[in-house]
Amino acid sequence: MTEACIVGWAHSPFGKLEESDVEGLFARVAGAAIADAGIAPAEIDAVFVGLFNNGFSAQDFPSSLVFQAVPELRFKPATRYENACATGSAAVHGARDFLASGRGRFALVVGAEKMTATPGPEVGDILLKASYRREEAEIPAGFAGVFGRIAERYFQRFGDQSDALAAIAAKNHKNGVDNPFAQMRKDLGFAFCRAVSEKNPYVAPPLKRTDCSLVSDGAAALVLTDEETARAMAKAVRFRATAQVNDFLPLSRRDIVLFEGAALAWKQALAQAGIDVWDLSFVETHDCFTIAELIEYEAMGLAAPGQGARIALEGVTTADGKLPVNRSGGLKAKGHPIGATGVSMHALAAMQLTGAAGTMQLPRADLGAVFNMGGAAVANYVSILEPLK
Numbered sequence: 518m519t520e521a522c523i524v525g526w527a528h529s530p531f532g533k534l535e536e537s538d539v540e541g542l543f544a545r546v547a548g549a550a551i552a553d554a555g556i557a558p559a560e561i562d563a564v565f566v567g568l569f570n571n572g573f574s575a576q577d578f579p580s581s582l583v584f585q586a587v588p589e590l591r592f593k594p595a596t597r598y599e600n601a602c603a604t605g606s607a608a609v610h611g612a613r614d615f616l617a618s619g620r621g622r623f624a625l626v627v628g629a630e631k632m633t634a635t636p637g638p639e640v641g642d643i644l645l646k647a648s649y650r651r652e653e654a655e656i657p658a659g660f661a662g663v664f665g666r667i668a669e670r671y672f673q674r675f676g677d678q679s680d681a682l683a684a685i686a687a688k689n690h691k692n693g694v695d696n697p698f699a700q701m702r703k704d705l706g707f708a709f710c711r712a713v714s715e716k717n718p719y720v721a722p723p724l725k726r727t728d729c730s731l732v733s734d735g736a737a738a739l740v741l742t743d744e745e746t747a748r749a750m751a752k753a754v755r756f757r758a759t760a761q762v763n764d765f766l767p768l769s770r771r772d773i774v775l776f777e778g779a780a781l782a783w784k785q786a787l788a789q790a791g792i793d794v795w796d797l798s799f800v801e802t803h804d805c806f807t808i809a810e811l812i813e814y815e816a817m818g819l820a821a822p823g824q825g826a827r828i829a830l831e832g833v834t835t836a837d838g839k840l841p842v843n844r845s846g847g848l849k850a851k852g853h854p855i856g857a858t859g860v861s862m863h864a865l866a867a868m869q870l871t872g873a874a875g876t877m878q879l880p881r882a883d884l885g886a887v888f889n890m891g892g893a894a895v896a897n898y899v900s901i902l903e904p905l906k
Contacts, residue, residue, distance in 0.1 A: 523739050528861060530698050539568060540585055566583060570856070571646045602889070607859070609739065626739040628858070652769055678811065685810050692845065693845070697876075701850045737861040752871045779817075786901050799879055
């Protein structure tokens with residue numbers, strides 16, 4: 518079986534965008550990704566759409582909306598994928614599976630979310646739908662409160678890690694300065710991220726504003742094809758391995774500070790790729806909150822449980838560290854339009870691996886990984902990517 522390859526992409530800025538709905542966001546990237554791949558729209562065999570929605574938009578049947586922007590796609594199969602904050606990666610992996618089945622030659626993946634038009638309290642309630650409402654609906658501060666509770670338990674077990682969280686936030690904001698798509702391109706510095714202040718108040722103690730990802734609009738798109746076809750194309754990034762692991766939804770059913778589903782997804786993907794985590798050139802990981810990135814260091818095998826702070830504080834994951842993590846600025850600085858996030862992570866990884874990342878470009882980028890997470894380590898997706906040789 519030949520593996521799927523990414524051969525084209527497009528990425529909107531993330532932030533408060535002028536488009537009034539996801540239809541407009543799809544239009545920003547769908548045709549652009551097809552053009553970037555150097556193929557005609559009619560060559561696309563299927564469309565995979567990532568949209569979380571869950572109340573952000575009244576239009577909750579989005580798969581054929583892509584046809585508005587690219588009418589040549591009419592009568593092609595189009596399917597909406599959703600898996601909370603891992604919605605984008607669910608669509609990407611769905612496209613990969615479609616190609617592996619031999620049902621088509623080219624697949625278009627589009628992810629988008631329009632969040633900023635929704636009032637703040639409603640945003641919190643919508644995001645909380647990615648938790649187990651039966652037990653967790655009353656947690657204060659919405660989904661930030663869920664991760665605040667995770668951070669609280671982590672601190673109780675392993676000690677106060679506020680310095681490490683501030684280091685992660687400062688790293689990602691510094692990286693975001695170099696990302697032309699990022700919602701916040703400002704180097705806030707460690708001292709600002711560490712201190713509680715009027716501009717950086719607690720949101721869900723011990724998490725402060727700088728520990729939380731941004732409410733964003735945005736879209737990203739990819740074109741995938743089979744390996745044989747990709748060899749004749751201008752650029753190609755191959756999936757070396759993929760894994761998806763889902764865990765229990767309720768926090769009460771898990772030891773939530775361990776991210777066991779994420780750890781298993783990483784173990785499976787690394788074994789499938791035949792590599793060690795330190796063989797990677799870079800990782801784009803799901804830092805919806807800084808405590809998530811800290812625990813993900815442990816889940817991916819950079820440190821033992823409770824030792825992730827050392828990775829953050831010793832600069833292991835900075836742009837010039839041993840294993841750069843979130844060179845894009847991550848969700849923390851780039852923004853987190855939910856349906857677009859996983860697609861964006863794959864697009865940015867593909868840019869790195871083809872030397873097309875501009876001011877974000879790392880000097881060594883020959884093997885990259887994406888970790889995209891839905892809910893509190895419930896839906897866990899890992900992709901390991903490399904340039905097609």
